[in-house]
Amino acid sequence: MWATTINEPARQVPLYGEYEVVVLGGGPAGIVAAASAARAGRKTLLIERYGFLGGMGTAAGVTNFCGLHGNVYGEAVRLVQGMATDLLARIDHLNGLNAPHLILGKVFAQAYDTAAYKIAADELLASHKVHILFHALGAGVVMGNDRRIDVLMVETKAGRQAVRAEIFIDCSGDGDLAVWAGAPFEIGDEHGHPMYPSMMLRLNGIDPAKAGDAWRTIPQLMEKATAAGTHKFPRKSAIVRPQKSGIEWRVNFTQVAREDGHAINGVEPDDLTRGEIEGRKQALAAFEFLRTVPGFEKSYIVDLPPQLGIRETRRIRGGYQLSGEDVLGCASFEDSIGVNGWPIEAHVAGDVIFTFPPIPESRGYNELPYRMLVPEGVDNLLVAGRCASMTHEGQSAARVSGACFVMGEAAGSAAALALSGNRIPRDIPIEKLQETLKQQGAFIGLDQPVPKGL
Secondary structure (H helix, E strand, O other), rough: OOOEEEEEEEOOOOEEEEEEEEOOOOOHHHHHHHHHHOOOOOEEEEEEOOOOOOHHHHOOOOOOEOOOOOOOEEEEEEEOOOHHHHHHHHHHHHOOOOOEEEEEOEEEEEEEEEHHHHHHEEEEEHHHOOOEEEEEEEEEEEEEEOOOOEEEEEOOOOOOEEEEEEEEEOOOOOOOHHHHHOOOEEOOOOOOOOOEEEOOOHHHHEOHHHHHOOHHHHHHHHHHHHHHOOOOOOOOEEEEEEEEEEOOEEEEOOOOOOOOOEOOOOOOHHHHHHHHHHHHHHHHHHHHHOOOOOOOOOOEEEOOOOEEOOOOEEEOEEEEEEOHHHHHOOOOOOEEEOOOOOOEEEEOOOEEEEEEEEEEOEEEEEEEHHHHOEEOOOOEEEEOOOOOEOOHHHHHHHHOOHHHHHHHHHHHHHHHHHHHHOOOOOOOHHHHHHHHHHHOOOOOOOOOOOOOOO
């Protein structure tokens, strides 16, 4: 009979380095968390599993910033500033940033070129002297005591190595570091089912003049194809939009599920494996349908991203869980560190359902409390990004890149503030953090002025 566990021999793990702040994960939250801590003069290391930055925005081919803007009393305005403004300016300088485009007639999103995003993120971190370790996969922690992380273990091409820090920031998206340290977490809805992942793709060879505003007509063409039995789609709502060059469009018709119909679980290895294969099958089927659309007849797949697009896995429990009611009620918090202007975006079986705060009656955005970045049970850790402390519904809104930028900048600034005052992150003076974020142009909340324009 085969054993179900293996005893791994003890070994001496080389120490890669010692830092004041270590950030795990190089998505939007991780990029600005590391840059913010380093800007404050702290020796900072950013660890990323791939050889490039951007998180789901590059690794999953999302190619679209959501949540930078909000609908404020009926007017679309840019809400997220600070370090994100610097990053977007660098992408734009590389001619990789589209003008904002309207979603559902209510809120703006902004597309970008993934190569430009990768280069701009490299430049941003270099400008603040952030140390970077690419191709390093987090593998576990060694605790100094029950409440304090001593080192993070990473697997590299040189084998296992250890990284020591005074403060860690978990921007892994999956809450890996926090879970290894013993922080409590939740997955999915009340039944444990997360939101459905998707496989993006990009097409080239489109005739822009012939395609026109194809995103307006494609839903009707999908309905006709479904009725005729020529094509079957895994979800109703489709994304088909042009990139900076009109000959290239990004596409998402996909929704990846288990055999039982529930969403693939992004922290289950077998689920992820099946999901990648199924995602590519769905992407191919979407491409075959699009070849029947005017302007797409000669198109071809130019890119399938390195991985499936994961929307939700673990959510770490912190001092406060941002809820769906907070999003729809445009909640305010005394410990606000910025805002989220994206609505609830629920990826349910076969569809995507958006739920907005009242428009134009409401200010259209909710504040994000610092407490959602502070996990229970671990003293020298902050969590930022889609794995921060939120309910299933709250996360369906504040998981997007705009809110991740806000959380990341606050986490990096908070870590630096804690170090300067010899405190743990939970005990920093929130007023000082808010003042720091205001000085950096990153803070909106508690009746601070909202920037005008896009």
